[in-house]
Amino acid sequence: MSAKDAQSLETICVHAGVVPDPQHGAIMTPIFQTSTYVQPAPGQPLTYDYSRGGNPTRAALETSLAALERAKHAISFASGLAAEQAIMQALEPGARIIVSEDVYGGSGRLFRKLFARYGFQFDFLDLRDLNAVAAAIDSKTKLIWVETPTNPLLRIVDIAGICALAKKAGAKVVVDNTFTSPIFQQPLTLGADIVVHSTTKYIGGHSDLIGGALMTNDDELAEKLRFVQFAGGAVNSPFECFMLLRSIKTLALRMERHNSNALAFARALEDSGDFASVIYPGLESHPQHALARQQMSGYAGVVSVYMRRDMEGVTRFFKNLRLLALAESLGGVESLVNHPEQMTHASVPPDLRQKLGINAQLVRFSIGIENVNDLIADVRQALQR
Structure with missing residues (x-):
């Protein structure tokens, strides 16, 4: 267990991802409000070459978000739906996805109105019924999309039970953890493969920004999701990353x-x-x-x-x-x-x-x-x- 894992969430909220500025000693991560970075030689950037691909303020935020969910990786996006879209874009066309029937309206719209047009099959089920979920899983099922508590009916889905069924079938499990925040529920520890957040909500906490994030311990998944983040470009601005880092300090x-x-x-x-x-x-x-x-x-x-x-x-x-x-x-x-x-x-x-x-x-x-x-x-x- 690393020192990070041994720390309480209250301590992680205050310290994870935040390192005093080495030049001036600023206790808060600076806002690196830049689109590009000077390279000492062609194709040899110091760390970053273009802020769509990486930014120091966003990197600090992603370190903090990963620590909150006890994850190896966090990928930050411009909105919660941009994060959800990245998950879908990391799948192969034709995949079958089982979804909580009372999933957030914006998620359902994304699935029904956008991705259903590209060969994805969505089956909306009451995920409280594990027997019904087990009966619905087949060889084409690649993902089970869990929301718990659900929005707005506050149904509770057995995360560990769903994950056990998915593992037998070789499917992945996504859990939308927005309604509890990482403080009250940590789906990765219960077997989930990806956690999604609308950081607009509790993590942001002040109704003054829009954002989303994905957390995972799966290196291969993280690589695919980071590619979508880079190629699609739906990233937070440095200022919003700074605002989220500020908000996380008081999250607990x-x-x-x-x-x-x-x-x-x-x-x-x-x-x-x-x-x-x-x-x-x-x-x-x-x-x-x-x-x-x-x-x-x-x-x-x-x-x-x-x-x-x-x-x-x-x-x-x-x-x-x-x-x-x-x-x-x-x-x-x-x-x-x-x-x-x-x-x-x-x-x-x-x-x-x-x-x-x-x-x-x-x-x-x-x-x-x-x-x-x-x-x-x-x-x-x-x-x-």
Whole structure:
């Protein structure tokens, strides 16, 4: 075990990838805002030749991201969907991919509307049912795409169980770990081959940047993914890399507060009786609470509810909120509320939305780091008004 592996995540957040500037001693990694690099001789760059291929600020970020997921490799991208696209571009055309049926709307759109046109076959399944997954795997299955907790229904998928099935079939497993961050769940330790993050969310944490990342311990996969990063060019700017490095320093602290706030918020809403149901993996009432406790060390900040109102009433509820802002995205320090049916998951086919229960009554909260009592009070006054 290396010194890095022996360190706690709190320490890794503060120190991994960050080395004081040797010229001036700056404690923070500088922003190397450059497109190109002077070479002492043709074809003999010092380290980098062009910032699409490599940049010192991005290299520091990737070192930090790898350490967070206990991975050998991290590859950073301009968005979470750019990272997901890189995974698909590393596959051979004609591959079959099994996907969580309630995968994030943007991921489903990427698969259905873009990559299905290039010979890829996508089978959307309820990955909670391991028997159904086992029955669906065949010789053409190259990838199983897991999201856990899922967005927005917060279903929990047995990562180790899926990985065991995939390994028997020679397939790879991707886990979207955005909803928990590396602080509360580390899929590579459970057998996953690739972890994907929208670093826009908890890792960025301040609703001020867009980014994505892939982490893996597989050298061959890392080489393929880095080639896509270089050839496709969907990389972060040096400034956004610097911003992410800044954000990572407080990630462990922020996640602790997101988690404690969301649990208190979910319990208060459940106890109120004002909602048809409250969904949060940290609640004992969640049907997969035991599995969540087994593979997660915390439950993060997303709480979903079904309201006892029609769409007109739900819209009035949103308008009455004073602290919780109606917006897409999640994971920022400020609390947000979202209507999946008409916002983040509007691209999901209507029949699938109906089957999953992504309807007018479903509301998703992203609980921030404010005083949780203020957030609970905001919901109460909005309901009363």
